[in-house]
Amino acid sequence: MIKTISITAAIAIAVLTIIFVSGLAVTAKSKDRIDSDVPTYQVKRGTFTVSVVESGAIKPKDQIILKSEVEGLNPIIFLVPEGTRVKQGDLLVELDASRLADQKIDQEISVQNAEAAYIGAKENFAVVENQAKSDIELAGLNLEFARQDLDKYIHGEFPYELDKAQADIQLAQEELTRAQETLKWSRRLFEEKYISQTELQADEIAEKKKSLDVELAQKSKDLLTEYTYRRQLAQLNSDVNQAEMALERAERKAKADVIQAQAELNAKQSEYERQKDKLQKIEDQIRKAKIYAPTDGLVIYATSAKSGGFRRSVEPLIEGKEVREREELIYLPTGNSSKVQLSIHESNLEKIQPGLPVVIKVDAMPGKIFYGMVERIAPLPDAQSMFLNPDLKIYSTEIIIDSNSESLRTGMSCQAEIIVKQYKDVIYVPLQAVVKVGRQTMVYVRKGKSFEPQNVTIGMDNNKMIHIIDGLRENDIVLLNPPLKSSAESHDANSVSSDNSADEVQRKVAENLQKPPKVQMKLKPAPEQDASQQEFSKDAIEQPTPEQIEKMKKQFENMSPEEKEKLQQRFRQRQ
Numbered sequence: 001m002i003k004t005i006s007i008t009a010a011i012a013i014a015v016l017t018i019i020f021v022s023g024l025a026v027t028a029k030s031k032d033r034i035d036s037d038v039p040t041y042q043v044k045r046g047t048f049t050v051s052v053v054e055s056g057a058i059k060p061k062d063q064i065i066l067k068s069e070v071e072g073l074n075p076i077i078f079l080v081p082e083g084t085r086v087k088q089g090d091l092l093v094e095l096d097a098s099r100l101a102d103q104k105i106d107q108e109i110s111v112q113n114a115e116a117a118y119i120g121a122k123e124n125f126a127v128v129e130n131q132a133k134s135d136i137e138l139a140g141l142n143l144e145f146a147r148q149d150l151d152k153y154i155h156g157e158f159p160y161e162l163d164k165a166q167a168d169i170q171l172a173q174e175e176l177t178r179a180q181e182t183l184k185w186s187r188r189l190f191e192e193k194y195i196s197q198t199e200l201q202a203d204e205i206a207e208k209k210k211s212l213d214v215e216l217a218q219k220s221k222d223l224l225t226e227y228t229y230r231r232q233l234a235q236l237n238s239d240v241n242q243a244e245m246a247l248e249r250a251e252r253k254a255k256a257d258v259i260q261a262q263a264e265l266n267a268k269q270s271e272y273e274r275q276k277d278k279l280q281k282i283e284d285q286i287r288k289a290k291i292y293a294p295t296d297g298l299v300i301y302a303t304s305a306k307s308g309g310f311r312r313s314v315e316p317l318i319e320g321k322e323v324r325e326r327e328e329l330i331y332l333p334t335g336n337s338s339k340v341q342l343s344i345h346e347s348n349l350e351k352i353q354p355g356l357p358v359v360i361k362v363d364a365m366p367g368k369i370f371y372g373m374v375e376r377i378a379p380l381p382d383a384q385s386m387f388l389n390p391d392l393k394i395y396s397t398e399i400i401i402d403s404n405s406e407s408l409r410t411g412m413s414c415q416a417e418i419i420v421k422q423y424k425d426v427i428y429v430p431l432q433a434v435v436k437v438g439r440q441t442m443v444y445v446r447k448g449k450s451f452e453p454q455n456v457t458i459g460m461d462n463n464k465m466i467h468i469i470d471g472l473r474e475n476d477i478v479l480l481n482p483p484l485k486s487s488a489e490s491h492d493a494n495s496v497s498s499d500n501s502a503d504e505v506q507r508k509v510a511e512n513l514q515k516p517p518k519v520q521m522k523l524k525p526a527p528e529q530d531a532s533q534q535e536f537s538k539d540a541i542e543q544p545t546p547e548q549i550e551k552m553k554k555q556f557e558n559m560s561p562e563e564k565e566k567l568q569q570r571f572r573q574r575q
Contacts (some may be wrong), residue, residue: 038479038481039479039480039481040446040477040478040479040480041429041430041433041477041478041480042475042476042477043427043429043468043472043473043474043475043476043477043478044427044428044474045425045426045427045474046425046426046428047422047423047424047425047426048422048423048426048428048465048467049419049421049422049423049462050351050419050420050421050422050423050460050461050462050467051417051418051419051420051462052344052348052351052352052417052418052420052462052463053415053416053417053418054342054343054344054397054415054416054418055342055413055414055415055416056340056341056342056343056399056413056414056415056416057340057341057342057411057412057413057414058338058339058340058341058362058408058409058410058411058412058413058414059305059338059339059340059341059410060300060331060333060334060335060337060338060339060410061335061337061338061339061400061401062333062334062335062337063300063331063332063333063334064294064295064297064331064332064334065302065328065330065331066092066093066291066294066328066329066330066331066332067326067327067328067329068093068095068291068323068324068325068326068327068329069285069288069325069326070095070097070100070285070288070289070325071285071325072324072325073322073323073324074095074096074097074099074289074322074323075095075096075320075321075322075323076093076094076095076096076317076318076319076320076321076322076323077094077095077096077319077320078091078093078094078319079092079093079094079317079318079319080092080093080299080330081299082299082300082301082304082317083298083299083300084298084299085296085297085298085299086293086296086297086298086299086332087293087296088293088294088295088296089292089293090292090293091290091291091292091293092291092292092293092299092329092330093290093291093329093330094289094290094291095289095290095291095323096289097285097286097289100282100285100286100289101286103282104279104282104283104286107275107278107279107282108279110275110278110279111272111275111276111279114268114271114272114274114275114276115272117268117271117272118265118268118269118271118272120268121261121264121265121267121268121269122265122268122269124261124264124265125258125261125262125264125265128257128258128260128261129258129261131254131257132253132254132255132257132258133254135250135253135254136247136250136251136254138250139243139246139247139249139250139251140247142243142246142247143240143243143244143246143247145243146236146239146240146242146243147240147243149236149239150233150236150237150239150240153232153233153236154233157232158224158229158232158233161224161228162221162224162225165217165220165221165224166221168217168220168221169214169217169218169221171217172210172213172214172216172217173214175210175213176207176210176211176213176214178210179203179206179207179209179210179211180207180210182203182206182207183200183203183204183206183207186199186200186203186204187200291329291330293332294332295332295334297332297333297334298332298333299330299332300330300331300332300333300410300411301316301317301329301330301331302317302327302328302329302330302331303315303316303317304316304317304410304411305331305410305411317329331410333410335404336404336405336406337400337401337404338401338404338405338408338410339372339375339398339399339400339401340358340360340372340398340399340401340414340416341396341397341398342396342397342399342416343382343385343394343395343396343397344377344394344395344397345393345394346381346393346394346395349377349395351418351420351460352374352377352397352418352420353374353377354374354375354376354377355373355374356373356374356418356419356420357371357372357373357418357419358371358372358373358374358399358416358417358418358419359371359416359417359419360372360399360401360414360415360416360417361414361415361417362408362412362413362414363412363413363414363415364409364412364413365407370401370402370403370405370408371401371402371403372399372400372401372402372416373399373400373402374397374398374399374418375398375399375400376397376398377395377396377397378395378396378397380395381393381394381395382394382395382396399416399418420460420462421460423459423467426459426467426468427467427468427472427473427474428465428466428467428468429443429465429466429468429472429478430464430465430466430480431461431463431464431465431466432480432481433478433479433480433482434456434458434466435482437453440455441455441456441457441458442454442455442456442471443456443468443471443472443478443479443482444478444479444482444483445472445476445477445478445479446476446477446478446479451479451482453482454471454472455471456468456469456470456471456472457469457470457471
């Protein structure tokens with residue numbers, strides 16, 4: 001086994017030695033002569049054009065975009081054939097509106113119910129308003145009667161009763177006086193034996209009765225002035241106050257009832273209007289289910305027009321396909337003007353700007369050339385391409401074609417060459433002949449029997465050829481496959497030393513590596529922490545000394561069980 005390994009190692013060493021010696025021999029020969037198989041290029045002088053070539057598609061410049069305006073997903077039940085010349089008012093697309101027709105019937109019933117509720121609320125408002133006026137008038141009338149009763153009693157009934165009581169007293173006193181005179185004569189007549197004892201007693205009783213009548217009349221007057229008048233006056237004043245409060249209650253209740261009835265009426269009216277708007281919206285949706293041509297034109301399906309440029313997976317527009325709201329369905333060009341829709345890679349954005357001339361070649365028209373101008377470049381990359389490939393950034397660009405040609409059809413594939421710059425009588429070489437070593441740009445030029453590096457100043461390129469500003473002469477022979485490996489190695493070895501910015505980066509990296517790592521954690525104390533807890537938390541996060549550890553232990557022991565639990569929870573959350 002060991003012997004086999006030794007033999008294999010010896011063979012490998014011998015092969016490597018042969019390869020190394022052969023390489024040295026080849027290198028030595030390359031210095032003495034030029035291999036005839038090495039690709040070269042003879043430097044030329046002439047017109048050099050910097051351009052960007054991209055594939056695109058022909059689009060109409062001015063067109064009307066017809067979209068589905070019916071909510072939700074709706075299948076197509078009629079579709080005009082693509083390419084048909086239509087006139088204004090012709091039916092282009094009809095969507096299935098059976099679902100909307102059912103909704104219309106249900107909505108009509110809802111509108112009728114809402115209208116009935118609105119009429120009922122309107123009549124109820126009129127009744128409530130009328131009843132409120134009646135209640136207010138009745139309460140006001142009761143208040144007026146109460147005030148009149150009070151005034152009548154103070155200025156009418158009470159003076160009358162007082163005068164009557166006074167008259168009763170006066171009349172009783174006169175009758176008492178008369179009874180006393182009669183009794184006096186009766187006693188004389190009794191003494192003279194003209195009347196009997198019975199008649200005398202009758203006069204005495206009559207005199208006592210009249211005396212009692214006087215007392216009763218006086219007490220009746222006192223009762224009227226001391227009690228009846230005060231009570232009746234208080235009662236009447238209370239009636240007035242109650243009537244005033246009843247009027248206020250009636251006014252407030254009437255106002256509340258009217259407001260409530262008004263609110264109910266407004267709600268029913270709003271509901272009625274809302275139901276009518278919904279019905280009108282459904283009817284409008286049913287009308288929008290049929291899309292008519294707004295002008296004369298050629299029917300172009302939106303799915304066909306979107307097939308150009310960046311390839312998308314788009315389902316063709318056919319009858320039975322479900323389309324969503326705001327989905328583009330048909331394009332109707334309004335003129336013969338056309339444009340080119342293409343996508344520009346982000347690497348070419350620095351060269352292209354609006355206003356540059358463009359040479360357009362249509363695949364379907366070989367040998368025919370159209371001219372145009374860059375009109376617009378999208379400010380942001382195409383979202384669809386970014387979704388499919390996040391590393392691909394392309395920008396939609398529109399090019400206006402100068403001539404109006406009926407032979408240009410929407411969707412035709414084409415190639416657009418955007419002319420960035422044009423030089424006359426300049427030197428240019430193939431792009432692969434130029435290499436960059438460090439910060440120097442060079443080419444390998446034939447000098448005698450070998451190729452030697454030559455520093456050059458370069459200009460713009462067109463992805464094939466590059467403009468040489470200085471460093472080469474016409475008819476120089478340059479190497480098309482320069483030693484890129486040696487150039488790259490030279491670049492790797494010298495790039496840092498030749499680039500001041502790289503030196504600065506290396507210096508900063510070295511400084512940061514020499515610094516010790518800093519790890520600081522700061523906890524913001526919670527609002528409920530007291531001073532001891534805040535200090536404990538701070539000491540626990542930073543690297544504590546033995547004295548601080550002992551201090552923290554004492555603080556922890558002095559804490560209540562609730563404080564200890566809160567502190568442990570905070571530490572668990574931080575961890």
